[in-house]
Amino acid sequence: WNLVCGDGWKVPLEQVSHLLGWLLGCVVLGAGCDRFGRRAVFVASLVLATGLGASEALAASFPTLLVLRLLHGGTLAGALLALYLARLELCDPPHRLAFSVGAGLFSVAGTLLLPGLAALVQDWRLLQGLGALMSGLLLLFWGFPALFPESPCWLLATGQVARARKILWHFAEASGVDPEDSSLEENSLVTELAMLSAGSPQPQYQSPLGLLRTQVTWRNGLILGFSSLVGEGIRASFRRSLAPQVPTFYLPYFLEAGLEAAALIFLLLTADRCGRRPVLLLGTMATGLASLLLLAGAQQSLQDADRLRRSPLLRGCPRQDHLPLLSPSDSCWAGHTPEQH
Incomplete structure (x- = not known):
């Protein structure tokens, strides 16, 4: 739909819609995991995710895509959350860290393979359809309960x-x-x-509101949730700061995946040896240092943007006084006259 220049704002809107669906899916389907079980929510989320993913590939308009991305994000969140809970509950504590790191490395591998698949198909609709097909293959868990049994921990707790x-x-x-x-x-x-x-x-069955009566669990969950909020915010800022003035997608993408793989391996080597709390403290300190570096980089970017405004490239742009930073979505303004816009 040519989402550039004047329509470039629709791209972040689509991303926010997907993240909002992810948030709602964690809340609604997370409660469903406690009420109906891990396996039931996982299979139901996969069925919905497969149908919604295929529908995205056939979307006829941007508003339709926006709604489908919202719903698709929610179902993906439910499937991954149920899978995460079942993995923790089916695995014995001595091997739980290794299994969690292994799952994270599989996620990184999928992240690294996705650009290659996109380069092969050369069409976003076909790529979306392939993603729906792959999620549909996971429905084999539905027909073979032995591959993904219900969590005995949840069954005993209920x-x-x-x-x-x-x-x-x-x-x-x-x-x-x-x-x-x-x-x-x-x-x-x-x-x-x-x-x-x-x-x-x-x-x-237990209600999520029951957490309010457990002060220790509620407090620890609040602390970890706030840490995740700050960390994800700095991560998004870091990813955006990696984007150079000329739009290139792959360098920040692969760098982020590589850093995630390195963090997982570091966690595997240190968590059992040093404990969870010291590693969490070290990660928090690294996050604070990264925020300071981002702040310093933002000041440098403002200076570069000020010099860019005075460049002859933007001499014909009617909005050069309103371009504090030249983001990839705004780069189409450079070097064009008002008549060309």
């Missing part, structure tokens, strides 16, 4: 002991262990599950 016992027994048999003839610790687990399932207890 009082669904019979289902949890069935899944735990399946895990034991897949590992070559007989739950009925095992060690003392495992026999105590069998006894405890039998006691919990006595009397056919009804499921008891």
Whole structure:
């Protein structure tokens, strides 16, 4: 739809729409994970994400695309959130960090492969359709529950002991262990599950508002959420500051992916050795230092922009007094006369 020059503001609008959908998806589908289970929300989100992704490829107008991006962002957030929760709950604590870092590295690999796929297809609609097809392939989890079982932790927390016992027994048999003839610790687990399932207890679901009654969890969640807010804001500013005056997409894109991979490897090497809290403190200090560097870079950019206003390139631009910085979306103004606009 030629979203440049006068219509360039629609590009950030589309990005904000996607992020807003992501936020709403985390809130709504996150509560759904606690109410309906991790597997149910994951499969439902994948079904919706596949349909909405294919619909984006067929969007006939920008407003339609805007709405579809909002809904698509929400479903993607629900799928990734359910997958994240299930990964933490299905993995034992000693290996949880390694599995989380491995998942992050797979995400980085997808980020690095996406520009190559875009260069091959040369059409955004076809690229969007391929993305929907790939998400549709993940629906194999729907037909094979053993590939993605429900979280026993969630089942036990909601009082669904019979289902949890069935899944735990399946895990034991897949590992070559007989739950009925095992060690003392495992026999105590069998006894405890039998006691919990006595009397056919009804499921008891938790509400997200229950966090307000747990001061420690609520406080820690607020602190970590605020840290994430500041970190993502500085990350976005850093990514924008990497963009040179002449628009090039790939350098900031690949640099950001490379830094994310380096951070994941650093986390894998240090978190178990030094602890989570020191690594978090170090990351916070690095974030503060990055914000100071961004501030210094912004001052230099203002000076460069002031010199750019006096350049003959913008002599024919009628809005040169309103260009504090020449962003990629505004670069089409340079070197054109008012009649050409």
